[in-house]
Amino acid sequence: MFDPELDHLPPEARWREWMNRVEATIFAASEPVGRETLVRQAGIAEQTYYHWRKAATPVSDSDDLKDLVALEDENKRLKSLLAERLRKENAELKKKLGLAQ
Structure with a gap:
């Protein structure tokens, strides 16, 4: 070599x-x-x-950065949707079990 x-x-x-x-x-x-x-x-x-x-050859950082930011934004949005859905489901289960306050 x-x-x-x-x-x-x-x-x-x-x-x-x-x-x-x-x-x-x-x-x-x-x-x-x-x-x-x-x-x-x-x-x-x-x-x-x-x-x-x-x-x-250097990689185009600007395209990768834009993709990363877009993915992070989508991830935040999906996490908040999931959290909201789990809160609603948890509240419904508490009502059914008579644990609601």
């Missing part, structure tokens, strides 16, 4: 250098060179390139 020229580095530095190379490979793809040439120059499989690119 690692380049033999990185063997002299301590493990943490080796990993950091490897990730720097990965990022450099991914961002070089924006250059007009072409994906095939880039993959060949980096000495990696095309699938590896796509895997790296997917891992390095």
Whole structure:
């Protein structure tokens, strides 16, 4: 996995250098060179390139945040509906048992 020229580095530095190379490979793809040439120059499989690119591409936080807020609002609404229904059911049971005050 690692380049033999990185063997002299301590493990943490080796990993950091490897990730720097990965990022450099991914961002070089924006250059007009072409994906095939880039993959060949980096000495990696095309699938590896796509895997790296997917891992390095930031996720759209605004869409996820909007979805999360919408789900939280729906959750609050459903909880309040359930609580109201349980209060009514509890009151009816108390009336039937003669425990109502």
